[in-house]
Amino acid sequence: MYTVLGSGVDSLVIGFCVSQYRDIESFKILEQAKTDAGEKLFGGKGTSITWFGKPFVVHARGTKGYEWVLENGDVSICIARKAEGGRIYPEIYVTFRAEYLWANTARTAVYDIKHWIGTWAIVVGDKVSRCDLCIDLEMNMPSINLAQDVVTRARGKTEYYGSLPAEHYVNGQRDTGYRFGQGSIIGRIYDKSLEVVISQKEWFQTIWSTNGWNGESAITRVEFQCRRDFLKEMSVDDFWSLTERMGDIWRYCAQDWLTIRTHGNDSHRYRWAMKDWWNTITNSFDLFGEAYGIVRYKKNSFRYEHLMKQARGVLLTAAAVCGVSLGTNYGCKQIDFETDKWFNSKEFKVEVQNRMALVGGMKEEKLPIIVMEAIKLGGQLIN
Structure with missing residues (x-):
């Protein structure tokens, strides 16, 4: 018998999408701190400031599209200069440190930081980058x-x-x-x-x-x-x-x-x-937390537009074959009749259902037992 002495989230990185910064003038403090950090000789580690009630060290350089990098014992925060609602990438990128997560639980740590960010930015969403x-x-x-x-x-x-x-x-x-x-x-x-x-x-x-x-x-x-x-x-x-x-x-x-x-x-x-x-x-x-039987859905690289072009080419050829001896109108009507009959059949829907598992990258041997039993009882995989 082995004893579990701890369990939880040890590292967490979340990007927060921002539609607008509430007070753009407040960023002048970060700009000045960044400039001061760059002027320090012999590899200075940044400039200490207090920003919206929290102490940080501001780095002399940004990183990967983010203008400012702030750090303290709890988090590292990267901030973009422009707020575009996450259209290109999350405007605020937060890395939570292990000690902060273990001391507060991940849920509390994230909610506290999100509330603090809300005092100087309008958050419209978040994306988990790593856990x-x-x-x-x-x-x-x-x-x-x-x-x-x-x-x-x-x-x-x-x-x-x-x-x-x-x-x-x-x-x-x-x-x-x-x-x-x-x-x-x-x-x-x-x-x-x-x-x-x-x-x-x-x-x-x-x-x-x-x-x-x-x-x-x-x-x-x-x-x-x-x-x-x-x-x-x-x-x-x-x-x-x-x-x-x-x-x-x-x-x-x-x-x-x-x-x-x-x-x-x-x-x-x-x-x-x-x-x-x-x-x-x-x-x-x-x-x-509770396990709901969620299946890993690894999407395969099928392009809908490309498949439709292939289907159009095949149908054109089939219509031409039918129309060679009986005329264009007959060939088109025959294809319309055949496809309508097929698309509305129960067999077609079953084949689509089976193909969904293949397209989604979910092979039968990888499905949890609870999912396999549900399918036997008439359950369906849906996208």
Whole structure:
């Protein structure tokens, strides 16, 4: 039996779309602070200011289209000069620091910052760019055989870690961590008790002690870094939808995308028994909220306009074939009759329903059991 000593959002990046800044004159303070920071010799770290009641350090340079970069112990904020309602990119880009998230919960931290931003800007929406979910287990850092223990459906099928890039980290004779994947999902398993000491995040020890930690046993963290492309495939756009999907995101990551198993004799590797400690990880999705059975929807690259041009060409040829001997009018009427009969048939609608799963990138073996059972009872997949 493994004890969970902590779970939550460890990193969060959100872009806020702004239609208008309430007082553009207030930005003169940022402009001056940025200028002052640039004039400091020998690599000054910025200029300290208080802006709308919060202390910040303003950097000497902006970044990637953002004019001002502000930082404090809670957040890093990038601000664009012009407000365009998020038409090009979110005007305000906020990175929440781990200590702020753990001290307040992600929901409270986001609502507090959004309320503060609302005092100097009109926020019309938000977009989640990155979210890291994690669980801390009271256990020694496991030794994982990358060639045998790691089973994944990262490529839409059950296989070893071979198609999922993996890295193994050691410190002397001690395993310190593993990293899996790249791009929109990255999984990490590492010695958090060691990392806390190295990074001077001893405040984590207070959280663990509150949940029953004895102050000595090792802590292993399992963490999934989720970026925007994957989040969109899990029906996440804004922060509200993220709070509704966290349970499903963890379930997908720890049940479908990555699993750590005991090597067995069954040729179907996904039937191998999970490691006891990974069972705890898999079954802890409810720590992030209710799981509704949401399916990862990975849209394939089909272009509607291109398909319609192809269909038009085929219908033109079919009409010409019918009209060669009987005339143009007959050929067009015959095609109209055939297509109308087909489009309104029950069989056509069933075929469309089946093709939707293919177009959406949802293969049958990837559907959760609850969804498969619903389809058997007459349920339908809808876009």
